Amino acid sequence: MDEPSDWALLVGVLVLxxxxxxxxxxxxxxxxxxxRPAKAATRGLFSERDGLDPKQHFASRMVMLAGGLATGGAGFLTRDAPxxxxVxxxxxxxxxxxxxxxxxxxxxxxxxxS
Structure with missing residues (x-):
């Protein structure tokens, strides 16, 4: 994380x-x-969905976290590449x-x- 482009890449992944x-x-x-689905989505972005099992919500966030870690790992493994x-x-x-x-x-x- 020496270059500003490294930070920009990290922020880009998080924004994505x-x-x-x-x-x-x-x-x-x-x-x-x-x-108003946009407003409801903004409020509900980090909260649990109604009717969703908390275990499923947790598993969903773990899938998201694993994807983020895999993306970061890919960046780390290719750090010496152009x-x-x-990217x-x-x-x-x-x-x-x-x-x-x-x-x-x-x-x-x-x-x-169902």
Missing amino acids: YLAIGFGLEYRAKRRAGAT TVVQ MVMGVVAVVAIFAWAYFDHRTEPREG
Whole structure:
């Protein structure tokens, strides 16, 4: 973390995860019929969802954390590579981790009428 670009990359990954988390929360609030889903998603971003088992919520956050650690690990392992390669590898790992997180949340989301 000697270069400002290293910090920018770290902040970029965190912002990406926050944006994806907001998107997932927004989708859940809109599906639930919230009148103002953006505001409800902002409030509910770090709180537990209604009707979601706390163990599932914890597991979801652990999947998110593992994805963040995998992305950081990919950046660490490619620290000697050119910056473009490092960013590309981290981007691919982050996208895969985000899709895994979204898939987990989709599979564990409470269903209507079940």
